[in-house]
Amino acid sequence: MVKVLLVLYDGGKHAQEVPALLGTTENELGIRKWLEDQGHTLVTTSDKEGENSKFDQELVDAEVIITTPFHPGYLTAERLAKAKNLKIAITAGIGSDHVDLVAANKTNGGITVAEVTGSNVVSVAEHVVMTILVLLRNFVPAHEQVASGKWDVAAVAKQEYDLEGKVVGTVAVGRIGERVLRRLKPFGCKELLYFDYQGLKPEVEAEIGCRRVDTLEEMLAQCDVVTINCPLHEKTKGLFNKELISKMKKGSYLVNTARGAIVVKEDVAEALRTGHLAGYGGDVWFPQPAPGDHPLRTAVNPFGFGNAMTPHMSGTSLDAQKRYADGTKAILESYLTGKHDYRPEDLIVYNGDWATKSYGQRDKINTVKQ
């Protein structure tokens, strides 16, 4: 019989009010009864920080660990060394950068790391398009104005633009980046650009009406809006630092729904403060939860605008929660029955080796950080 350790965010009264909030410690992805009926043990917690956390205490004999990118239980090399029974770490969602994958390949002869590929790509792509529009159309101060009883159109129209006619570029054109470009197509942008080590097929490029740019700097110099859709790994960590941001157009917008650590938060805040960036938005932070004094909670441009941040929520819509709960259960079932008939696209590391190009084969990833 198997011990499953589940690290989720607390839903509190919200989880009681809304049973569809599956990704909470209260509703437990809907798997408790299903697991217990088979004789397995489920331990669920949101307490994941520090050496005496419930996560640290319970992982020593857990065979399965499940967590989400929204409230990640970070599986560092130190923790993996303590997890003597661990066989599989499942991400209920997408993005397994909270696991030290190099260490995972050496843990207990190589644990499996799997995620529910595709479960929230649409949700994130929608959040990207929303954030681009919110920033360009200056929604935040405009809404605050009406809520506070004021009326001053000029005060918000002074930095309100149309998306039509602008140049938008995505850093990486994987499952999410491509979906962002497809959704932007009918907006009549001047150009849709992308930078990636692997190009789209020519017929897909033609269908979307987008164009690959050879280097990241070259793309950034042309873009009014840049959206980050690459995974976090050694070469993308801190990628958007002061130097790279300086290559972006003055007054451009940056949207990050990928991972917080891909940007240097102090450098983004400073670029907003000077107006080099007109806006920054997205939903990812490092660490998560973001501390109360995280500079990107309140950073604004010289007009006092340009912040469209939210907590990490884009991939945890109620629709997405259903998909990642279902997908997690499918991976679990594949493991518990011993079939191991995983969907190949869900596997990150397997049998002690990389199963995906996204995190592995790093020498082939072409970024500015050579």
Add this chain to the structure above:
Amino acid sequence: MVKVLLVLYDGGKHAQEVPALLGTTENELGIRKWLEDQGHTLVTTSDKEGENSKFDQELVDAEVIITTPFHPGYLTAERLAKAKNLKIAITAGIGSDHVDLVAANKTNGGITVAEVTGSNVVSVAEHVVMTILVLLRNFVPAHEQVASGKWDVAAVAKQEYDLEGKVVGTVAVGRIGERVLRRLKPFGCKELLYFDYQGLKPEVEAEIGCRRVDTLEEMLAQCDVVTINCPLHEKTKGLFNKELISKMKKGSYLVNTARGAIVVKEDVAEALRTGHLAGYGGDVWFPQPAPGDHPLRTAVNPFGFGNAMTPHMSGTSLDAQKRYADGTKAILESYLTGKHDYRPEDLIVYNGDWATKSYGQRDKINTVKQ
């Protein structure tokens, strides 16, 4: 030599900081020098309410009156009766419902009412898509959470949905409604519906992947999201009242970027309060500016969410201001040179008669208010 009266919103320091804020009393659509060089007179004001307003004082001998939908100088029958020299009223933007068109056809032998058709249809369509995403994805409370130093994903995810898989319907499928549907196409909605007295061509329907519904009630009963894109006239005034809102799906969303008076504000606020509507958003109000106690400034659903209102700004982005300033100048030039070679689509009433189906031919407009 002609006296031109221009009613715009005040830009204050914003207009000084941003010369592209053309639609302000300070920057005057960029037409002062051009008019004065020809010997004409320009009087500009934002003071438009009440009998002793500058607008009322100056309109008595104005030959041309120009205003915007964002801060409209209402040309009532009473005011038209006082405007003995008036020949042409130009809307710098789209929507001439601030003019009593029946009275206009009888004023001084029939004045011309013209607007800059197309000048901000894209801007408004973008605002609609933004507002739909902001409401469904629950952006407002999520952003407020990070700005105030909090972190509680469940508290906002509890009413966060994807647009994918939802049914969206537009009330009217004119220049804006069609552009909204086109922009929604790649979002993978379950269905895109429209209600209008005139259908799209079959090939356009097929291209967009949308479907016409015979009655408004029938459409509302199927929609998760309803967007209002019809003009304001006798049959659409107060259209979304308590009774019609009750035909909408419980928990659906309503977006209004058309005109404030198309909805009964108290009924919308009440529907939000009870949760029958999950959200209401848009940028139009009646009257404008909205008074400080307008109920739709602060109305929210039982979770405290669901308000995505802004001041009337969707059509006054800096990109749109350039277009409507240029278009207004073109109409003015056509008038001042005596050529009267207006673009037919810009004319609302002309030579004492309706020039458009949008406001005239009202008996043919099929709405629920028969």
